[in-house]
Amino acid sequence: MRKSKTKMYLGTLCKHGHEFRNTGMSLRYKGGTCVECVKIQVREWREKQRQLIEKQREEYRLMEERANRRKERIRKLVERRTAELMEENERLKNQVWMAQKKIENERKALAIRVIEAVRGVQP
Numbered sequence: 001m002r003k004s005k006t007k008m009y010l011g012t013l014c015k016h017g018h019e020f021r022n023t024g025m026s027l028r029y030k031g032g033t034c035v036e037c038v039k040i041q042v043r044e045w046r047e048k049q050r051q052l053i054e055k056q057r058e059e060y061r062l063m064e065e066r067a068n069r070r071k072e073r074i075r076k077l078v079e080r081r082t083a084e085l086m087e088e089n090e091r092l093k094n095q096v097w098m099a100q101k102k103i104e105n106e107r108k109a110l111a112i113r114v115i116e117a118v119r120g121v122q123p
């Protein structure tokens with residue numbers, strides 16, 4: 001107020017009744033706007049900005065929470081599916097092993113039969 005006092009003057013009382021030091025008048029800027037009214041407007045604007053930022057932060061936080069929940073859900077899904085596939089893989093490996101064992105046994109049985117048949121033919 002000190003430096004820019006020359007840019008201010010005492011004018012008629014503003015409609016909000018901001019009286020300057022019992023003068024019955026309002027301190028006004030050169031353009032005519034009440035200094036006190038401007039102060040209040042600036043304060044209100046700052047408060048509104050603060051609330052806006054807070055609201056945005058809260059929205060961002062909620063968004064992040066949602067994204068994290070989704071990620072966790074997908075992670076669990078992948079984990080479960082991986083376990084299922086590993087189980088399936090194990091089961092198939094077992095089947096292959098059993099099939100190989102069966103073929104091997106049949107081959108042995110066939111070899112024995114051939115040997116016996118050859119012995120039978122021999123004098």
Ligand SMILES: [Zn+2]
Nearest residue numbers: 014018034037
């Ligand atoms: Zn005023």
